[in-house]
Amino acid sequence: MSLRGTRARSFGERAIGGGLFVAGGFSVLTTAGIVAVLFWESLAFFRRVPIGEFLTGTQWTPLFEPQHFGVLPLVVGSFLVAVIASVIAIPLGLGSAIYLSEYARTRTRAILKPILEILAGIPTVVYGYFALTFVTPLIRPFVPGLGVFNALSAGIVVGIMVLPLIASLSEDAMAAVPRELRHGAYALGATKFEVAARVVTPAALSGIMASFILALSRAIGETMAVVLAAGMTPSLTFDPRESIQTLTAYIVQVSLGDTPFGSIEYQSIFAVGLVLFVVTLAMNIFGRWFLKRYRQVYA
Amino acid sequence: MTADHLSAVSVLGTPPELERRRLWGRVFKGICLAATAVGVASLVVLLVDVAVDGAGWLSVTFFTQPPSRIPSRAGIGPALIGTLWIMGLTALITFPLGVAAAIWLEEYAGRGWVQTVIQTNIANLAGVPSIVYGILGLAVFVRWMAGITGGRSVLSGALTLSLLVLPILIIAAQEAIRAVPSSIREASYGLGATRWQTVRHHVLPNALPGILTGTILALSRAIGETAPLIMIGALTFIAFVPDGPRDDFTVLPIQIYNWASRPQDDFRHLAAASILVLLVLLLSMNALAIWLRNKYRREW
Numbered sequence: 001m002s003l004r005g006t007r008a009r010s011f012g013e014r015a016i017g018g019g020l021f022v023a024g025g026f027s028v029l030t031t032a033g034i035v036a037v038l039f040w041e042s043l044a045f046f047r048r049v050p051i052g053e054f055l056t057g058t059q060w061t062p063l064f065e066p067q068h069f070g071v072l073p074l075v076v077g078s079f080l081v082a083v084i085a086s087v088i089a090i091p092l093g094l095g096s097a098i099y100l101s102e103y104a105r106t107r108t109r110a111i112l113k114p115i116l117e118i119l120a121g122i123p124t125v126v127y128g129y130f131a132l133t134f135v136t137p138l139i140r141p142f143v144p145g146l147g148v149f150n151a152l153s154a155g156i157v158v159g160i161m162v163l164p165l166i167a168s169l170s171e172d173a174m175a176a177v178p179r180e181l182r183h184g185a186y187a188l189g190a191t192k193f194e195v196a197a198r199v200v201t202p203a204a205l206s207g208i209m210a211s212f213i214l215a216l217s218r219a220i221g222e223t224m225a226v227v228l229a230a231g232m233t234p235s236l237t238f239d240p241r242e243s244i245q246t247l248t249a250y251i252v253q254v255s256l257g258d259t260p261f262g263s264i265e266y267q268s269i270f271a272v273g274l275v276l277f278v279v280t281l282a283m284n285i286f287g288r289w290f291l292k293r294y295r296q297v298y299a
Numbered sequence: 300m301t302a303d304h305l306s307a308v309s310v311l312g313t314p315p316e317l318e319r320r321r322l323w324g325r326v327f328k329g330i331c332l333a334a335t336a337v338g339v340a341s342l343v344v345l346l347v348d349v350a351v352d353g354a355g356w357l358s359v360t361f362f363t364q365p366p367s368r369i370p371s372r373a374g375i376g377p378a379l380i381g382t383l384w385i386m387g388l389t390a391l392i393t394f395p396l397g398v399a400a401a402i403w404l405e406e407y408a409g410r411g412w413v414q415t416v417i418q419t420n421i422a423n424l425a426g427v428p429s430i431v432y433g434i435l436g437l438a439v440f441v442r443w444m445a446g447i448t449g450g451r452s453v454l455s456g457a458l459t460l461s462l463l464v465l466p467i468l469i470i471a472a473q474e475a476i477r478a479v480p481s482s483i484r485e486a487s488y489g490l491g492a493t494r495w496q497t498v499r500h501h502v503l504p505n506a507l508p509g510i511l512t513g514t515i516l517a518l519s520r521a522i523g524e525t526a527p528l529i530m531i532g533a534l535t536f537i538a539f540v541p542d543g544p545r546d547d548f549t550v551l552p553i554q555i556y557n558w559a560s561r562p563q564d565d566f567r568h569l570a571a572a573s574i575l576v577l578l579v580l581l582l583s584m585n586a587l588a589i590w591l592r593n594k595y596r597r598e599w
Binding site: 010012013016017019020021023024025026027028030031033034037038041091092093094095096098099100102103104112114115116118119121122123124125126127128129130132133134160163164167191192193194196197214217218220221222223224227228248251252255256261269270273276277280281284285288 | 317320321323324327328330331332333334335337338339341342344345348349352395396397399400402403404407408416417420421422423424426427428429430431432433434435437438439442462465466469493494495519520522523524525526529530532552555556559560567570571574577578581582585589
């Protein structure tokens, strides 16, 4: 029998329980704070810039005249970096996950997994430095027309950064596939590759998809690597060789300057933040829904 | 199947189709191994690159002096102290709050809707981009609570980072508490202990190593955070050390950003040297966490 959720008799016990509840509920207050702040200041912003113009405009020039507040260049910038990151991280992460789950010995896995996790723990500003001073000079001879600041290098390092997330979550999903499925396939004469690629991977698919979505969301929310490596040029382009600006980088750019509270530039970071928050939250909820699905199947 | 077994089969002759399938299997294994190797190699290249760029710039001056326009005189003194301030305050704020929340979720809450809402909310908060916490910190701690926090201060920075790492700490502490077997709780209740006595004397002491490991890992996330602190206005150029929680401040990652964003090579080398210091701090924290986990690991 569990005593969870039952009521304590003495006053002291109840007071302690109440105090602990307040601490637990504090997180809800944080969420409420985020939502309230973003909506409140965005509302003030949308009184000055029509919301239709904000969402569909193709020019983002808030810091010089004439001011335009079309958020599309920033959204495209964020997605461009996220797509490049996915192109790097999805095959590498999935390959690592299959290797760790299906091929590596227990001891090899015990060494490799923490090493990959260190990659995820390195501060993003370090990745920014790496992109700017190492990756860009390295790939410049191979990519004609590559600028000093470009979306490509930023995307590559963000890809390296989210690779462990994909590897780790996908490996968890594959490890959760019951042994019996593998044995059944072997008994039918499948080779190890066929078991890995045609039995385990499809069986773990919802967990793998979840890892992709969560990684994409992380890439969109990534800030310092893109600030340092992708530059501060909000232009509506799909060319990865050019300097762009992401949603996150714009917020940093305004904070670095001396923007007075209450000015339209100050309010604009809340509107941009709201877009970022809504996009990443939607992806996270969707991703965790996928995760839950595979856990229900095999748990 | 052993290698001998396989060769015996091939002497007898394997169907060409099976041979082809096995070959493709070996190629695929190679591809997967290569994918893993790319990740590991990236880490090595990154570390070596930073070490080569920055190692030569580490000196006593570098650790003690404030930043300067002249690279050879520049140092990370204020940034290092600022980082220690921020980390200390963040630990003080998050540890009690996070552990209390975890205890409530694991030991007190029933499996009702309140618990579900709070748990889901914590999971969602853990995925919110760090810069959004910066926006929250700017509006709430820097502006609304300026009278208490002193505006763009160490305290505002620590509060912002506390909100950021709290979900990570709560989730880790919950796992540590969950790992304590229920037989211990039942024995305690059986002897007539109240719920709080059970938690205080049995659950917490047994979960403590796990909780500490989680706390250190959560703080190691905070130590490298840059964007939220830029948002709340940590200075990019500061020549003095904060005297108290209401003072202006800067931290290592911001110093790194500042130097890395300048085009001159010397400043980039200073950035690399600062990265080395940050990574050493970070890796020591991780090593401490792993050591704690292994030292106090218990099989129930």
